[in-house]
Amino acid sequence: MRERTNHYKEKLSDTDISSAETSPTTSFVEPKPRQPPPPIKEESKEEKETEAPEPLEQDEEHYCDMLCCKFKRPSLRKRLQSLMIPHTIDAYTDPHYVFWLFLITLSFNWNCWFIPLRCVFPFQTSNNLFYWMVMDYTCDAIYLLDMFVFQPRLQFIKGGDIILDAASVIPFDLLYAVIGFQPVLRINRVLKYRTFFEFNDRLEAILDKAYIYRYIRTTGYLLFILHINACIYYWASTYEGLGTTKWVYDGSGNMYLRCYYFAVRTLITIGGLAEPQTLFEILFQLLNYFSGVFVFSSLIGQMRDVIGAATAGQSYYRASIDKTISYMNTNKIPKVVQNRVRSWYEYTWASQGMLDESVIMEEMPTKMQLAIAIDVNLSIVNNVDLFKGCDSQMIHDLLLRLKSIVYLPGDFVCKKGEIGREMYIIKQGAVQVLGGPDDQTVLVTLKAGAVFGEISLLSVGGGNRRTANVVAQGFANLFILDKKNLSEILVHYPDSKKLLMKKARYVLNFEIYRTLPEFGSSPNPNIPFVRDRTRTPMQVNGAENSVF
Template identity: 30%
Template structure:
């Protein structure tokens, strides 16, 4: 749909304003016109048969598709864009292509096309810039056509602002007319160069409108380009470690120049070769099953080369590939040293590593792409004479890309696959036996029995200590119970005594009250008798 929509947006206004171009190539324009109409019609038929999602389910039923499309605004707009307005040619003449202005109604379809392409392209930033340039071209093209039409209305060559007189052979050719107008329009929008000052009101209004549009266009260009640059910077910050922060830290800590140079070279190697060190952060927003599929497609062939993981079930390998961590080693850097405790195994993706002696000069072997080492150290195999320690010095010859798998990650995964754990341990014992690094079974069993006996004795001693502590606690508990019981009995006696005293005080109080009332009654009687006697 890009071709017919852009064609109509560019050619209809071109033929309307540049009549010479419209009449000179009329058979070509008519052919392209009806070819674009045919593509519009084909698009409607295809849309009528295009499924849609209803709550995540793809609907393909033709009846439902037809009903949905015919009752939508898209159908009305598509139908209006195909109305046979070409019959107006008989009324206005074949030189008035403006009768096909309804073909511009398909613009939303172009936006849909560009949005889908942007989500599917592998270079979205480049596509955004291209889409922006397309919009700018169409805008300048329309402005150039309107400028030429306005010049025709005012009069060619009537002043310095309009298009020069077309009677002049220098400005008479159609190609010169379009290029001059396009250049003049681009000058106005970009405000680059000196444009002639307008003389008429129409010219002033045209320039004012162009300058206002130029402000919006300039803001759009700056904003879109700024977004693209920001997206590129964000992508680099996610893909690669932030070099500036590390450099600032090294300067503040006064790190030696030699070490700083090595670190700068390491960063330079990452950027030049596009080494991605933060895969987990990049894919973090994807669902787990999609991350697993990506990791399987990228890392599973590499993991399958490891001897102990061959013949393992696929689900185990899918869990392990999510645990692989990319690492890059610089030239001369030691990956591991003899005697170090092994916490991870390594798989060589790119580069070469040398197995060197303790002097760091003598090389015993060279490991290249597809080789691996350290796989036995991440399996706690009983009887391993090395005690999970490194048995060799391995140094990177140049820049080497490795995948590491830690012992903790392997243990977590194997906890869910007990059969695979036994299988891997058996393979590891076979490898150690061939290397002569596995203790004899009798000695191993004897050592294991001694360890068990020691553990039993230690447990018995701990049990005796716990029993003594328990007996002491029981005695203390009984003593506390007796003291508590005596205290409770004493409190009960005190409470009973207080109740008796309270009861006695109440009885005495009532007796005193009765005596007082009796005396009062006797005094009243004597007074009355005496009074009567008087």
């Protein structure tokens, strides 16, 4: 009785344990008839109709008379949404933002070039004042739109860029009503220079050949400096008096071209100019010569850097091949070997544009390396039958471990009897598998997408040694995967490892694969896939025919 009491105490304390006694049998009870659902009220129907989501706007159908057919075009709401400026702007990847920077750069250049021109030369008159003001205030509108619409989406307020932007749009030209239409009142518009340099950076980032734009930009710097010098020379001529001396502008011909010609001859120090006579002219010419030497030498140095950056890869290639040839000549390497080395350099540079692509890949983070490897090499690896069905992430890890190597015509990729530590995937070109008694018979030709050496790499059936010679038929670009890297990858993917081992055993078990070793080819028609069935023993036949 005491044991029974303790047992029931435990049952009460632990609700998860079921009772030790048998449960009573359930008696059958007829279920009550199901009552019909209450009728839906009209009010509830109306509520559901109001709660139902609004149907999506369908695209409008438009009939084209020229094509005699109908086609759909986006609705008005969708078109307006596409024109709306987003709440945030990605300054590094959005092409629309680069185009907007281009518009601001045009406005900035308008102010930089034409404000000094109009301040000095008498190009702004009462007859054309309206057109000058239209262009000026169009540029001002672009400045304001950038400051109040685009720049707040780039968090420029916290960065302090708003100070220069606000200073560049201060309306000093309101003083036109007091002192007249003086273009010098708009000189603060040139404070928008940060946008100009930002546009240069963004444009160079998206151009394939950015050095061409750098060359054009450097030339623009030179032309602008000459433009400013021409304006200063005309101002100095009017200060001294037009035609008063031989040094100043005499007022004949096109005033701007004559002054620009003087600026070119002065800054580039060509010489042959009239000698300055007054103290003002002497000081002016001295400053011109000093600034010309400094500016011209700086621009020449910058142009040299631009050209050097454009030909940096070619210079590295020439330096590498010259260094290699010098080394071979020092060690008296035979000319046959030297010619093959030159051929390797020339083909590698012509096909890849670089000598070692791994150097560039190492400078980037792993995510970027994987993205580039997927775009370049994933289609090749996906065509390999050995890796079909494997985990996709394992394939991605595999792409980062592949090494590209170029073989010249006649080069041995691997030789018979070597210990196999690598697997090869043909990226470009073709290789030949040699066998036979003299190891000179072409057993099979493997082309792009083929794989060989996988049995030695996976160590299936003790097949660690090469069973045939493999020679490059022409220039061949191969991917190499060594055993160490594959083992490091397969540790994290056991299912893929089992699948690869199964495929390798399946290939190895074919008698045809032993005949045409481990490199895969078309089957030998003289070897049957299905062997003849062996004859059943007599005793078994007698047992089958007996009746029990």
